[in-house]
Amino acid sequence: MKRKPAKEYTTEQQLPKLGTSPYLKLMERTASSDTNLNSAHLGLIMLWLGDNILDMVDIDLAAFDITESKLDLLLLLSLHADQELVTPSSIADRLGIRRSSVTALLIWLEKKNLIVREPYAKDGRMTHVRISAEGSTLVNQILPTFWSTCASLVDELDKEEQAVFQKVLVKLNASLEKRLGSGR
Amino acid sequence: MKRKPAKEYTTEQQLPKLGTSPYLKLMERTASSDTNLNSAHLGLIMLWLGDNILDMVDIDLAAFDITESKLDLLLLLSLHADQELVTPSSIADRLGIRRSSVTALLIWLEKKNLIVREPYAKDGRMTHVRISAEGSTLVNQILPTFWSTCASLVDELDKEEQAVFQKVLVKLNASLEKRLGSGR
DNA sequence: TCAATGTAATTAGATAATCTAACTATAGGA
DNA sequence: TCCTATAGTTAGATTATCTAATTACATTGA
Structure with a gap:
């Protein structure tokens, strides 16, 4: 189970939202010289996105009392x-x-x-x-919701974007599965 | 901590690897009629990819004894x-x-x-x-490796693919953060 | 001014998903 | 028949969460 912290008294004092740029600055300062910064940036966003997707799906499945x-x-x-x-x-x-x-x-x-x-x-x-x-x-019972959640993740992409995206995703996933030795 | 199951006596008897297609067939059978199957497929691969990326990074960080x-x-x-x-x-x-x-x-x-x-x-x-x-x-100490792992995730994409991919990722991540109410 | 209430942090106790190591039972070969 | 490999489970640990209760300090209003 995960997320959904509901209330717990909203704090007055908050940390400012920094956005992506401080991460990029930090990256520039700390990445080894043979690391491609654009790639690293892309990878970082993928990592964040992956986290968010997982959260999304978890929230969704929680309604069915399953993980x-x-x-x-x-x-x-x-x-x-x-x-x-x-x-x-x-x-x-x-x-x-x-x-x-x-x-x-x-x-x-x-x-x-x-x-x-x-x-x-x-x-x-x-x-x-x-x-x-x-x-x-x-x-x-679960699957219809599950598929619709999956679909909703990429809803706002237009046809063309989806096409390119799909090609790239399949490629990346295949190579990662190979590196990890996993796969379905 | 995660993965790296090392040995534990390799099993003789194995489950056949089915690949993606049975999932798609199942999806066709079980998705609600207003779910776009292409989008759902895309979302599903993103979910899997996200999982794999998380695993990748975890393995990487394990060397530093941190999660x-x-x-x-x-x-x-x-x-x-x-x-x-x-x-x-x-x-x-x-x-x-x-x-x-x-x-x-x-x-x-x-x-x-x-x-x-x-x-x-x-x-x-x-x-x-x-x-x-x-x-x-x-x-x-961690960051150089971390950035290089991030970069390695998308290494095999060419310049053009990376450009499109980046645009799409940023868009998706922003919308997910909004839906989840999270963000950095 | 001080009692009631609000807020911050921690503690206690739970669940989920994982691991390693040890154990039990069965199978199969020398 | 005995030894060893394999399958499954159990025991005990760790990590990351959660909710509820507790402690301590702050604020406010009669």
Whole structure:
């Protein structure tokens, strides 16, 4: 869960909003000489934007009493519902987190009856994880809002901007996934 | 801290990588009719990209034993070092988190001698917070790497792409900050 | 002037998402 | 059959949040 600090008595005394420029000045002073300042500026804004997008989505999902990580996992299960075997290990591998972290997520989701864990007959060490009917229902309730929030992020771009933007985003994301060794 | 799961015995059995298309199919099936699918697609990739960027930066900062939130706060203090009064309240206000959360960050930073808390003479309820010499030193050690990581995020774009991208990013970020009521 | 109320900061206690290390149970090979 | 690898969980920790309660100081108005 995150943000939405509501009230808590508004402070009189406030810090002035500095905007971007002091960050850029600081950058000029402190960046190594082989760093391209324009690129760094761009990267910085992307970082900020990423933060804001995450916040946005979190706020949105909070209404459904679920977090992005958990929705992520439910979607993963949803898209692999046809697989004979989906284990906590393979989930961990895919999400780039530890098995124990997956266990924690699964416990939470199971408690809410959103997933089911079944022993795997062919190998007694393994567990098959699948999304439950209730889980699917929840996902189907969430998704329309989720997509519309996604769309709203880029609403104000015109067709042409969107086209260029899309090309660039896909490129950047692919290269980052490669660097991080992650990916869907 | 985050990622870098290192080893933990590579799993034999893996989930197939599905790529983007099943997400798009799911979107087509589940988006409300007034959601623009192209926009939603774009937004979704931005969300993923934002996640990846965060991870990237986290990994980077881990080497300095600090997190993004804490660096953020140190930078804020750095840029307001000339202010007579910087209180936990005003910091909370600016970062969009609760005062108690700021207290927690400050305790950690103070323990490491990166900041100093001084009672404010003109109003006994308030505390002035400033970055310490040690804090400044750390920031100066971190920033070159930080900027270079930022730059590396968009390295593979050519000049023209960067130009368009920059315009779009600034626009989107501004509108999101407005919607969220945040901002630097 | 002093009691009531407002504000600043902290503390207490909770939740979420992660980690490492240790443990249990099963599988499979020498 | 015993040893070791693997799957999953548990135990215990950290980070970043939150809300509610507490403490201490400030202000104000009868």
